Amino acid sequence: MTQRNVIIGYSGSGKSTLAQTLGEKYHCEVLHLDCVHWLPGWQERDHTEQNAMISNFLDTHESWVIDGNYRATCYERRMNEATQIIFLDFPRHICLYRAIKRYISYRGKSRESMTEGCMEKIDLEFLWWILHKGRDQKHKKRYQYVCEKYAKKTVVLKNPRAVKKFLA
Numbered sequence: 001m002t003q004r005n006v007i008i009g010y011s012g013s014g015k016s017t018l019a020q021t022l023g024e025k026y027h028c029e030v031l032h033l034d035c036v037h038w039l040p041g042w043q044e045r046d047h048t049e050q051n052a053m054i055s056n057f058l059d060t061h062e063s064w065v066i067d068g069n070y071r072a073t074c075y076e077r078r079m080n081e082a083t084q085i086i087f088l089d090f091p092r093h094i095c096l097y098r099a100i101k102r103y104i105s106y107r108g109k110s111r112e113s114m115t116e117g118c119m120e121k122i123d124l125e126f127l128w129w130i131l132h133k134g135r136d137q138k139h140k141k142r143y144q145y146v147c148e149k150y151a152k153k154t155v156v157l158k159n160p161r162a163v164k165k166f167l168a
Contacts, residue, residue: 010095039117087147089158
């Protein structure tokens with residue numbers, strides 16, 4: 001059975017962790033968009049190259065899991081081709097806790113879902129993103145748009161307990 005899962009949601013909500021779990025469960029390839037977006041040293045990759053990489057992945061895999069938001073890179077194609085869209089709509093305090101925990105676990109290293117050479121970091125800009133900027137009206141409307149346009153194939157999970165129940 002073909003599985004094509006897109007996981008979107010707030011920073012620190014566990015998109016990459018869920019992607020890995022679903023990839024193992026469904027025996028399919030996982031694409032972490034952070035690995036596509038970032039070059040070593042936290043340099044942004046050219047958008048044309050990002051789109052080519054994602055298009056190639058979609059063209060060469062029947063079943064897949066893709067985690068990440070990145071609206072500038074094949075966004076509508078990913079949403080259209082997905083058999084399921086999972087939106088992790090976690091509260092700020094959970095996302096903040098998880099981001100800090102991730103930083104402590106990976107400090108001085110690159111995590112598996114990130115480009116090698118992008119050492120885990122946490123700074124005021126990222127904290128502001130988690131708590132405010134990444135949750136402004138513009139971002140909320142984008143998630144709402146996906147949930148409405150693709151309502152029949154979208155699952156909204158609001159906390160870690162809901163993820164566990166979903167996986168069971």
